[in-house]
Amino acid sequence: MKLRISCKEAVDYINKQEEKKLGIWQRIQLWNHLFICILCKRFAIQNKMLIKLFRTTNDTSTPEFSKEEKIKMIDVIVTTED
Amino acid sequence: MSDKKHAHLASEWVNAYSSQLLGFAISRVKDEHLAKDLVQETFVSAWKNIEQYNGEASVKTWLTTILKNKIIDHYRKASTRLTDSLGHSDATQDIFFDEADHWSKAERPQDFSINPNNSLEKKEFYAILLSCRKKLKAIQDAVFSLKYLDGMDSETICKELNISASNYWVLIHRAKVQLRGCIEKKWVTQ
Known part of the structure; x- marks a missing residue:
């Protein structure tokens, strides 16, 4: 079994690691890769940060239903009969 | 229920929940027009199946669950391609x-x-x-x-x-x- 993995494989491992889907050998491969590859290390750090922001940032510019749209919507609802 | 009461309940739902549902939808489908359609469909489905609402969860939770399913349906259509x-x-x-x-x-x-x-x-x-x-x-x-x-x-x-x-x-x-x-x-x- 090879210890060295490519950057493409490393990114794949980083994603799987998020869901704890790596075996012990794969974890060693990834750990080894991140130790020697600054680009993937950077990717891993930024990935964590982006996920966190993705989850916690709320859209401040959410569009709203206009008054007319609401009236129309109510109309559609009440005229739906099963 | 009389038609008048019906209309009252429908407007109550729309006024209380439509903007929250829209916010939920738009962060998941991005397209404003599509998100609005999904919210509309959610209300219609809820209306048709109102007897299935058991009062255990809040109306908001119930509507959100219906909307979630609508969004997944929409995703599924995209995934077939x-x-x-x-x-x-x-x-x-x-x-x-x-x-x-x-x-x-x-x-x-x-x-x-x-x-x-x-x-x-x-x-x-x-x-x-x-x-x-x-x-x-x-x-x-x-x-x-x-x-x-x-x-x-x-x-x-x-x-x-x-x-x-x-x-x-x-x-x-x-x-x-x-x-x-x-x-x-x-x-x-x-």
Whole structure:
């Protein structure tokens, strides 16, 4: 079994690691890769940060239903009969 | 129930829940028009199945569950068109890695950071994130939303969208690399 993995494989491992889907050998491969590859290390750090922001940032510019749209919507609802 | 009472309940629902439901939908489908249609469909379904509402959950939770299912239905439609596009390698994706599967020169991750405690930075980041998400394929964005906004695991997502595990990991991989690259470019050059 090879210890060295490519950057493409490393990114794949980083994603799987998020869901704890790596075996012990794969974890060693990834750990080894991140130790020697600054680009993937950077990717891993930024990935964590982006996920966190993705989850916690709320859209401040959410569009709203206009008054007319609401009236129309109510109309559609009440005229739906099963 | 008389028709008048019906109308009263419908307007109560729309006034109380439509904007929250729209906010929920728009963060998951991005397209405003589509999001509004999904909210409308949600109310109609709820109305038709009102006798199924058992009062255990709040009306808001009940409506949100219906909306969630509508969104997943929408994603599923997008995923049926996906399998063809995954088979052969995607030219736009191959730019990120070279023949040896290392980062290609042009796409090497550059250093950037965002301070999560700075609300202005967060706002700017969100605007960039939105515009970068629009560049993702519908199915990539669907997987992203289900994974990170709804906290679903890969098995559930694969089942819901009817895709294989290997397709799933390819989707995540490409979406991540693409999104990160897009954010980096916009964040650094803004």
